[in-house]
Amino acid sequence: MDMALSDPAPMDNGAAANGNAVRPLAIEARGLVKRFEGTLAVDGVDISVPQGAIYGILGPNGAGKTTTLRMLLGIIDPDEGVRRVFGHDKPQEIARLIGYLPEERGLYPAMKAYEAIAFMGALRGVPLKExxxxxxxxxxxxxxxxxxxxxxRQLSKGMAQTVQLLGTLVHRPRLVVLDEPFSGLDAINQGKLEKLIRDLARDGATVIFSTHVIAHAExxxxxxxxxxxxxxxxxGSVDTARDRIPAQVRLETRQSDGxxxxxxxxxAQGEAKADGTALWSFDLPETGVEPLLKGLVEGHxxxxxxxxxxxGLHDAFVHIAGEAAARALDESPDGEVLR
Structure with a gap:
């Protein structure tokens, strides 16, 4: 995808680390709280998203993902906390830099596909002809x-969703926010969407999306x-989340007595568990692979x-959020409107 990118507004603070590189933040949120009629929907959310990253908000339906995204975009204001988009604490003032695909899809059914995209662009300042x-x-x-x-109305569901997504991108935003974008798509269209998201990031855009499907985030x-x-x-990073659980060694040996x-x-002592006559499983020792191999050879x-x-990320999710949250994640149906 060849996308010309608008210049972002100046950042007034914030940076994020990615390895040894330091990048300015596209999104920074601290202590976001939101209540609806006395019910606490979001309770103290902190998020930092560096520019050019692909970032996922992962959780079951009803967890607060959509409310969080709407607060980040300035569609609704938090009851407590602060959020900045490209350094601005009023994101709606830089709406031309943002593309937002809500979970509640909606296009005028009588409008032609290209007109629907042009119309969505016009809402972000793109002249209709262009x-x-x-x-x-x-x-x-x-x-x-x-x-x-x-x-x-003449398009398939997948095609209509693609048209709405393209309408989200027609003004060439610096930040693309997608709420459950994979919901309702078949495997082929999910693959196409994953490629599109990678292309957007490759071209310099920041992409943040919510999902209850761990595989997409991973x-x-x-x-x-x-x-x-x-x-x-x-x-934090996906790798750091996975590293919270030690890697598992699966070993089959000729010597069965251990x-x-x-x-x-x-x-590694005291960690090996027999899983059959000569099958063993245990946490990878902190000292790493080479001392382990040396011990196995020397021990014949x-x-x-x-x-x-x-x-995997699913195991990390269970470890971090708990089994109840993981069950809710696995049971979240596609296409359900969530708050």
Whole structure:
């Protein structure tokens, strides 16, 4: 995707680390709180999203994801806390820099696909003539050129969702915010959307999306915020979340009595659990792989097979948010309107 990017407004504070590089923040939120009719929907959310990142808000339906996104965008104001987008504490004043796809999809059914995209661009300051030209380019670029003159009511659900997504991008935003964008899409269109999100980030845009599907966050995101019950028990990199659970060693040996364990590093002692006659599983010692291999060889374990399995994001989610939140995440249906 070839996207010209608008210059962001100056940042007045904030930076985020990614390895050894330091990038300014696209989004910074501290202590966000929101109540609806006395019910606490969001309770003290802290989020930092560096410019150019793909960032996921991960949690079950009803966890507070949509409310958090709406506060970040200035659609609703927090009862407590502060948020800044590109350094601005009034995000609506820089709406031209933001593209927002709400979960509640909605297009005028009698409008043609290219006109719908141009109309959405006009709401962000793109002249209609230019918006129509961009709409045709976007539709052609995403394999929907043949549908440009079709009315929205004549499109499949996946095609209509793609049209609305392209309308979110037609003004070439610096920040793209997508609320449950994968909901209701088949596997092919989910793959296309994942590619589009990667392309946006490659071209310099910041993408933040909410989801209750861990696989999307694990494949796409540099950073995530796990949200459950309106709270954020974890915000940081996907790798750091996974590293909260030790990698697991799966080992098959010729020697079944386990006497070889005496030669293992001290931090591996007492951790091995028999899973059959000569099958073993235990946490990878903190000293790492090489001392472990040395001990296995010196102990004459007779290695038949050895694998080291790093924890997945789902396991990390369970570890961080708890089993109840994980069950709710797995049970969240697609397409449900959430708050």
């Amino acid at each position: 918006g129509r030209e961009r709409a045709h380019e976007l539709l052609e670029g995403h394999g929907l050129g043949h549908a440009a003159d079709r009315q929205i 494949r796409l995101c540099e950073g995530i915020a796990i949200i459950a019950g309106g709270k954020v028990p974890y915000a 006497s070889w364990r005496r030669a293992l590093p001290a931090d 374990a007779g290695i038949l097979s050895l694998s080291i399995e790093r924890a």
